[in-house]
Amino acid sequence: MHQRAATTAGTGTRPLRWEARLAGLVAGVAGLAAADLGAWLLAPVGAPISAVGELVIDLLPAPLVNFGKDTLGTADKPVLVAIITVAVLVVCAFAGQAELRRRFGGAAVFAVVAVLGLAGVAARAGAQPMAYLPTVVGLSLGYLLLRTMVDRLETWRDAAAAAQPTSTARRGFLRLALVTGGLAAVGAVAGEVLLGAATRVNQARLRLRLPGAARPAPAVPAAADLRVPGLSPYVTPNADFYRIDTALQVPVIDPDDWSLTIGGMVEQEVTLSYAELAALPLVEHVATLTCVSNPVGGELVGNALWLGYPIRDLLARARPTAGADMVLSTSQDGFTAGTPLDALTDPGRQALLAIGMNGEPLPLQHGFPVRMVVPGLYGYVSATKWVTELKVTTFEADRGYWTPLGWAARGPIKLASRIDVPRRTVDAGRVVVAGVAWAQHTGLAAVEVQVDGGAWQPAELAATTGPDTWRQWSYAWDATSGEHSLTVRATDADGTVQDPAEAPPAPDGASGYHQVSVTVR
Known part of the structure; x- marks a missing residue:
């Protein structure tokens, strides 16, 4: 009895740091897999590992880049990606240890990894706002998985410290690590395969040079x-x-x-x-x-x-x-x-x-x-x-x-107009009311603005390249203090006035006048 208690106590003093590192490693693989799959779905340039790799290449001195090419040939980029991946996973492993030591300690490490990934994405050609989501979402999911596994570890540690049986907690942690680790590995491989094709096509797109137009469009006035x-x-x-x-x-x-x-x-x-x-x-x-x-x-x-x-x-x-x-x-x-x-x-x-x-x-x-x-x-x-x-x-x-x-078989675009500004609160005095209106393939003849249900006032129409585009419009409004309602309507080149009857988009497009409420101080 005395010997069993001593063994249990000894188990309780073991810090479980290697198990925590395993949790961080699994969470890191899962996070990177999610980021790659997200990049495949949303934006190939958003893959964090390859983005960081390209950033590293850009920052390396030319002699070192040439040395890599001469030494490794076509394997230079895969080797660099492998090195970066291993380095990131090592950091993630220690994030697990940090999380076990102090709650959110691993989150801080994952945040640093995410910042590096986002910096790489920001440096890539063609990066748009959507390209940043894979890194943020992937590593956020990775941390949530890490927190779940560390919770199991803490249960294991607490049971051992209290000289209670630890087999259930240990099995729970190992089962979670094994299952999620296997799924993460499969996801990582799938992500790399899918993302590889998407990345190649995106690179082909970036290399394309469009031919000149035989019939250029008129210059935008x-x-x-x-x-x-x-x-x-x-x-x-x-x-x-x-x-x-x-x-x-x-x-x-x-x-x-x-x-x-x-x-x-x-x-x-x-x-x-x-x-x-x-x-x-x-x-x-x-x-x-x-x-x-x-x-x-x-x-x-x-x-x-x-x-x-x-x-x-x-x-x-x-x-x-x-x-x-x-x-x-x-x-x-x-x-x-x-x-x-x-x-x-x-x-x-x-x-x-x-x-x-x-x-x-x-x-x-x-x-x-x-x-x-x-x-x-x-x-x-x-x-x-x-x-x-x-x-x-x-x-x-x-x-x-x-x-x-349930949508109409033929879909001619309806005459429409929109108020872009102002939308909320403005100061009393001369206020510019402005927006866009469109009557594609017919063209616009006029836009009018109504204040508080009063008489329709003509707006100024901006220039255009032709009848197939929207046109900007503006109206100078002498705004007085209080709550006001602004409404807009358009007339096309055939003399048709915009339909005031409110209708939802289904089945053939929305209709009605756009109206906004404005507070004038």
């Missing part, structure tokens, strides 16, 4: 952008452009592997590679895209400069047969959209098979390498990203993805 603080810019930066699609994971398509097939009700099936598309006489066009889900006053709308080839010219090669009235476009991820054939063959409409957006290759999340852009139609019937097939057919024979779900 300086007067197109009123430069009012808080007002949406005339051209929406790629990083700020809305994204709505059905892809759970952004399709990753190497331009060398991409091809488009035009078939169905045609006399001649046409197949086109990316190189063949890029070699055609391309067209630039500024056009606004709008999502049918955009509510009144919503932000699911953006304006960009697109580079591509007219779809009507490709359809002319295929020669649609009599009776066809729709083109069913298919994305690499299986999404489909049904576009009226006459909208794609209209000589006055720049419906493009686009490869460029605002002067650079399409971002991965916006359809790289190729997408459709059709002015005047909501995206769900026209703006197919990652497009790989165009089937000439009929509305009677085929339906796009959203039509069976």
Whole structure:
């Protein structure tokens, strides 16, 4: 009896530091695996280990970089990544020991690792806000797992210190470490495989140089952008452009592997590679895209400069047969959209098979390498990203993805306007009321502002490159103290006044006037 107590007491004095290091190691593998999978889903440039590796390469002196290449050849980068990974996991192992010694001690270590990862991501070309999420989420999940395992260790330690049986606590910890460690290892391997493909495609995208346009777009007039603080810019930066699609994971398509097939009700099936598309006489066009889900006053709308080839010219090669009235476009991820054939063959409409957006290759999340852009139609019937097939057919024979779900088969964009500023509180006196309005492929004739239900007052319209884009507008308001209501409406080039009747986005787009409440001090 005395001997058993002595043995138990001896077990209680053991600090369990190696078990804590194992917990930190497992949590580190899990966190990195989650970060890699997150980067694969959201933004390949957001993978923290490879980002830190590129940062290290950038910071190393040239002789050392050349030495690595000469010594290791093509293995230089994998070796560097392996070294960084091992170093990070060693640090994570000691984070486990720090967490066992003091609560949140491991969190501080994981935070340092996260900062290093974020610094690497920030230094990468093409890093956008979404690219920072994988590191933050991955290492946060890693720490939560570490805390769970350390809780089991503390139960084990406390039982031993109290001379109580420790077998249950020990088995609980070891089982958790074994199961999570195995899952983390599988996740890490899967993440590396998937992320490797995504990274290669992203690097291919960054290396691409867009060809010049045979028909450049007119220069954006300086007067197109009123430069009012808080007002949406005339051209929406790629990083700020809305994204709505059905892809759970952004399709990753190497331009060398991409091809488009035009078939169905045609006399001649046409197949086109990316190189063949890029070699055609391309067209630039500024056009606004709008999502049918955009509510009144919503932000699911953006304006960009697109580079591509007219779809009507490709359809002319295929020669649609009599009776066809729709083109069913298919994305690499299986999404489909049904576009009226006459909208794609209209000589006055720049419906493009686009490869460029605002002067650079399409971002991965916006359809790289190729997408459709059709002015005047909501995206769900026209703006197919990652497009790989165009089937000439009929509305009677085929339906796009959203039509069976209750949305209209044809989606002309409704005339709309929005107030961007002011939105909350302003000082009394002259206040600039400003926003954007759009009537794609028809164009705007006027925008009017109403204060507190009074008479409609004309706003000043900014310049534009053509009828396919939104236009900024502004109105000088002599604001008096109190609570006020501001309302906006637009009139298109055909004389149609915006519909005041409130309607939700389903089934064919929202309608109604955008109204904001403002407090004047």
